[in-house]
Amino acid sequence: MDLRYSEADQVFRHALRTWLAEAVPARGKSPSIHDWEARRAYDTGWQRKLFDAGYAGINWPKEFGGRGASLMEELIYYEEMSRANAPGVGMNFVGVRHGGPTLIAEGTDQQKADHLPRILRGEEVWCQGFSEPNAGSDLAALRTSAVRDGDHYVVNGQKIWTSFGHVADFCELLVRTDSNSKHGGISWLVMPMDLDGIEIRPLPTLHGESDFSEMFLENVRIPIENRVGEENDGWRVTNVTLRFERGTAWAADIVHLQQTLVSLCELARATTRDEETAWNDRALRREIGHLSAEVESVWAMVKLQVSELAKTGVPGLGGSVIKLAYTELNQRVFELGTRLLGRAALSRDDVDGMPSLGMVDRYLQTLSLTIAAGSSQIQRNIISERMLGMPKEPRAN
Amino acid sequence: MPFEAVVEQAVKPFDGALWRDLAELGVLSLRTRENDGGLGLGMAEAVLVFAELGRRLLPGPLIWSALIAGLLPEVGKGGLVVTGLDQTRPASGPLMIEHWEGSNTLIVLDVEGVRRIETDALQARAVETPLDPLTPVHQIHALPPGERLADSATCQRLWSEGALLTAAQQLGIAVATLEYATSYALEREQFDRPIGSFQAIKHMLADMLVRKEQAMAAVYAAAATMDGRGVDDPQRMISTAKLIAGEAAHKNARGCLQIYGGMGYVWEMPPHFYLKRAFVLENGFGTMDEHADRIADRLGASATR
Ligand SMILES: Cc1cc2nc3c(=O)[nH]c(=O)nc-3n(C[C@H](O)[C@H](O)[C@H](O)COP(=O)(O)OP(=O)(O)OC[C@H]3O[C@@H](n4cnc5c(N)ncnc54)[C@H](O)[C@@H]3O)c2cc1C
Secondary structure, eight states: OOOOOOHHHHHHHHHHHHHHHHHHHHHOOOOOTTOHHHHHHHHHHHHHHHHHHTOSSTTSOGGGTSOOOOHHHHHHHHHHHHHTTOOOOGGGIIIIIIIHHHHHHHOOHHHHHHHHHHHHTTOOOEEEEOOBTTBSSSGGGOOOEEEEETTEEEEEEEEEEEETTTTOSEEEEEEESOTTOSGGGEEEEEEETTSTTEEEEEEOOTTSSOSEEEEEEEEEEEEGGGEESSTTOHHHHHHHHHHHHHSSHHHHHHHHHHHHHHHHHHHHHHOEETTEEGGGOHHHHHHHHHHHHHHHHHHHHHHHHHHHHHHHOOOOTHHHHHHHHHHHHHHHHHHHHHHHHGGGGGSSSOBTTBOOTTHHHHHHHHTTTTTTTSOHHHHHHHIIIIITOOOOOOOOO | OOHHHHHHHTTSOOOHHHHHHHHHHTGGGTTSOGGGTSOOOOHHHHHHHHHHHHHTTOOSSHHHHHHHTTTOHHHHTTSSOEEEEEOSSOOSSOEEEETOTTOSEEEEEETTEEEEEEGGGOOEEEOSSOSSTTSOEEEESOOOOOEEEEOHHHHHHHHHHHHHHHHHHHHHHHHHHHHHHHHHHHHOEETTEEGGGSHHHHHHHHHHHHHHHHHHHHHHHHHHHHTTOOSSOHHHHHHHHHHHHHHHHHHHHHHHHHHTGGGGGSTTSHHHHHHHHHHHHHTSSSOHHHHHHHHHHHHHHHOOO
């Protein structure tokens, strides 16, 4: 294993770092989480800046306007973004990280031409209409139906947890086109969000803001040419999407955790306990040291995977291992942050100018990590069944 | 070594024949320069070998041999057998020495450097009930000065290598206990099905796999860094490896014992041998707590405010 960066990697890093040094301060502060218009402008504006500088779609192939970066460059990209405290991918997540990549892998030429450039330029926001009230972990149990009528599908049903549903322009929609086969009766559609019959009901999260919604579909007419992949072959396409969704997105979060630990040291220095700084508390330092070792080793797992992938070209099941490890670790790091704040954590904002580094809100955010994109329990099932050969869970059909 | 042999070994003192075999294979001189009759391997290769030694529960002063063979080539050939004592952070309490029987020389690491003391010059009492049946322990009460072998810089390097080779053995324990637990979970049936079909067991196994993978990545990354093929602070990587692999060894051995049920409490079964070895290794070359403190100190130094 060689963890050093090549000459080319270092050139890439340097150019990115130089660009970020100017671009990030120029972005200004992120808007209030309640101001949706400003949030959309902020997120898509940053996407446009990335595009203009040649950093949009970092892992997309060059022929589709992406950077075509190697996996190592992608890791460097996340490292530098985090180091510079650059804006996150925000509401471009679905389009840039899995909607677009799914079209690249499975879409028609027309679909690619219609959407890929616009996603990269921040002109199209996408959302994901997969989950339903009765189809969560058991996603293939979904019931939203699509019935052919001429050159359209007529869609009826309900989706839930649709992140950014109320600001999105397009939706990756899973529908049932055959009710006789569970996994073999699903199709994957691109749904424009301005069609008649779509009703979005905001669903406030534990943050008190409606980052996701319920989506009711009544006789929504979607052109058949909007289908991605064959009819009833949508489960396979879904797995392509999920692989991208679970792909390397977490790398950014892990890098961020390392920086959070440094921030925790700073917070500990600034916090007084028993007339001493909390940093003098041996137990606290030890806990920070322990968490740091865990973050470092999870990052080592990522690098090991990347160097293996570069050798074999085959992504393994390592994604489940890393997802399980880093999501739970993430929660522990921010939980320590809130403990360090003590009673100041009773406020989600800074109290008396004492910087809380947003620990409380960030802790609340981490709570979704072990639920969304395959819960920790589902990851453990996957690991024990597919990597250790344990008997499969009972399945309904 | 098959598991039956491990149990047999447990009641034997030092096994000279096994030691000579290991020397012949080059295991005791992995890191020694080729000019001095060693294999001249880097840490990246050494950790693979030591993980395997840990996985097979090989007994004997393996790490001390690997560390000292570079200074005393006779050690690598199996002619001179050394054991050692890490006094870089001297604590009160008894001086406990592993694998005294069969060793001719005691190596001491302390803040001033590396010393050697001939075992003839020491009064040692065998501990009647060692925790790990495969790690006999002696107690001594005083340390004479002995002979200076190397300076403090060498001492620090040896300590770092010792910590990482120990971590590699701990990784081996995490690997082996996951393997044993996996096969047992598939074989053993209760309620008319393999116990591995119960989620409580499946999820324990999944967590064991994650810990094993994490330990492996940490150990490999630290080794690459020590060989000069990394970008991070080697000391932080070594502490990370020792801490994460130590935790993986202990927790996976515990998990394995639990998954074996009553069989896990039986002498002739593997789990307790691994758990006990995990205890021994945890107490060599810095405990988890010591390494966590070292990491926090380095992290704190990089935090400016
Ligand atoms: C912040 C956030 C954003 C999201 N955004 C989107 C989005 O944009 N689009 C979208 O389609 N979906 C989205 N989701 C939905 C997400 O994918 C689901 O919440 C997830 O798949 C779990 O489904 P569920 O909520 O129905 O929980 P359930 O499946 O009902 O699970 C409930 C509990 O049961 C456990 N459980 C379930 N099955 C098993 C099993 N076989 N073995 C052991 N335990 C089991 C789970 O681990 C969990 O603890 C989002 C979720 C969150 C939290």
